[in-house]
Amino acid sequence: MSNREMRADEIPAEHQNRWERVRQRLRAELGDAVYNSWFTRLELDRVESGALHLSVPTKFLKSWVQSHYASRIKARAANEFDKIERVVIDVRSTARKPKLREAAAEREPDAPTLIFEKTPAQANGAEAADVVMAPRRTMRAPARADGDALIGSPLDRRLSFSTFLVGPSNQLAYAAACRVAEARPGDTPMFNPLYAHAAVGLGKTHLLQALAHATNDNRRRAVYLTAERFMSGFVASLNSQTSIAFKERLRAIDMLIIDDVQFLQGKSIQQEFCHTLNALIDAGRQVVVAADRPPSDLETLDERVLSRFKGGLCVDIGPLDEALRVKILSARIFAAQEANPGFHVPPEVVSYVARTIITNGRDLEGAVNRLLAHVTLNGAPLTVDTAETAIRDLVRTQEPKRVKIDDIQKLVASHYNISRADILSSRRTANVVRPRQIAMYLSKVLTLRSLPEIGRRFGGRDHTTVLHAVRKIEELVSKDKSLAEVVDLLKRILSEQ
Structure with a gap:
């Protein structure tokens, strides 16, 4: 028996005891809920040549632990084991399950070694360092004959859980999608259907495609379809008189993912979708749906479909907060630097763009493209002033002219329980100065x-006073989380009025 197939009872007792202390420390630090979700199936395989070898049962669980907790595991293990330099995570050897291994050998050759160093998500704060993914055999669902295959909409490999950046606005949706993806064959779906809704550019398609990738990697068959693809497939099956086969193939999968369901039109198509939805849920198959609005606002959909949606878990992906916008910008800049090594964006420019463009991720990506064009075409270094020029069209698009200084002053005064006259006055008491600076x-x-002009609208103050206030609030929100949340809330209220 090779080292990779070492049974738990062959691991030295001293190593088992040390690993147990590492697990208990992780449980104490992370809490029972997180520990029970991600660590109960993480096992010690061996300690060898300065490496701690661990294993998990699924590829998705491996990816999750590697992306979120690798550095923490390594740090705790270094306290218990001598000279631990890296952590190696593997999907548990299929040699422990001979039948599965033999079936896999007939389906697919050995997969190459994957070595993870530093990804864009990790460069922006994800906990992962010195983690090597060992070679293994990838388990996939058996190939189907071409005539029996249900072809979904194309998936983008870049849209994975590891590249999905998480913040307060999307934390619940992300956690729910991860829990759905982590389910094993035969498990009863916990959230069925899972319904996610968000405005344009906030990441719902990224989340759905990541879920499809993770589910397929976890030896379950997920089909991702846009509403348009579902409708065209159903109409084509009617025209070719193969609608029964189409429906049977659709209902034979493990997970159906429908994006942009608000575009689902036509009485017969909606009826067929409802029948498919009912058949999958009643059979214990997972259904995931996304739209640009909550179910109650989908007035054109059949009431029976809406009733099914409301009976599952409905999660909202809200507007991006400033910290998340910084993460997204940093990830986009990191990706651009791989193709353009000379592309450098100073931190103050990143901060400026994150504060200025508050709409969605697509506008942030557009801002990075404009900054890149400015650097490569003009050959000049980026400053806040040049960045302001480069992204001006995006700023004008996303900043509605209806936001008035008067409205800002009234809202801030109301929030801090003072009068607008106080903000415009010369009073310098603490309960007035801070709201005035925020306004x-x-x-x-x-x-x-x-x-x-802003200075004149604030009681005839000099522009240097306004500049001092702006810089003061920028400094404070970078250090004070509660103040940052208040400022972000005020921004959203003003932008949505």
Whole structure:
């Protein structure tokens, strides 16, 4: 028996005891809920040549632990084991299950070694370092004959859980999708259907495609379809008189994922979708749906379909907060630097763009493209001033002119329980100075007014006073999380009025 197939009872007792102390430390630090979700099936295989070899039962679980907890595991293991330099995570050897291994050998050759160093997500704070993914055999579902295959919409390999950046606005949706993907064959779905809704560009398609990738990697068959693809497939099957076969193939999968369900039209198509939805859920198969609005706002859909949606878990992906916008920008910049090594964006420019563009991830990506074009075509270094010029069209598009300085002053005064006259006055008490600075900061961020004009609208103050207020609030929100949340809330209220 090779080292890779070492049974638990062959691991030295001393190593088992040390590993148990590592597990208990992780449980104490992370809490029972997180530990029970991700660590109960993480096992010690061996300690060898400065490496701690661990294993998990599924590829998805391996990816999750590697992306989120690798550095923490390595740090705790270094306290218990001598000279631990790296952590190796593997999917548990199929040699422990001969029948599965033999079936896999007939389906697919050995997969190459994967060595993870530093990904864009890790470069922006994900916990992963010195983790090597050992060679293994990838288990996939048996290939189907071409005539029996249900072809879904194309999947983008870049849209995975490891590249999905998480913040307060999408934490619940992300956690729910991960829990659904982690389910094993035969498990009863926990959230069925799972319904996610978000405005354009906030990541719902990324989340759905990541879920499809993870499910297929976990030896379950997921089919991702846009509403348009579902409709065209059903109409084509009617025209070719193969609708029964189409429906049977659709209902034979493990997970059906429908994106942009708000575009589902036509009485017969909606009826067929409802029958398919009912058949899959009643058979214990997972259904995941996404739209640009909650179920109650889908007025064109059949009431029976809406009733099914409302009976599952409905999660909202909200607007991106500033910290998440910084993460997204940093990831996009990191990706651009791989093709353009000379592309450098100073931190103050990243911060400026994150504060200025508050709409969605697509606009943030557009901003990075404009910054890259400015650097490569003009050959000049980026500053806040040049960045402001480069992204001006995006700023004008996303900053509605209806946001007025008067509205900002009234909202801030109301929030802090003072009067608008207090903000405009010369009073310098603490309960007035901070709201006044916040109002000046919001006026600079949410309007196109110049500093001198903002100063005049705040009781005839000098532009240097406004500049000081803006810089002061920028400094405070970077350190004070509660203040940052208040400022972000005020921004959203003003932008949505």
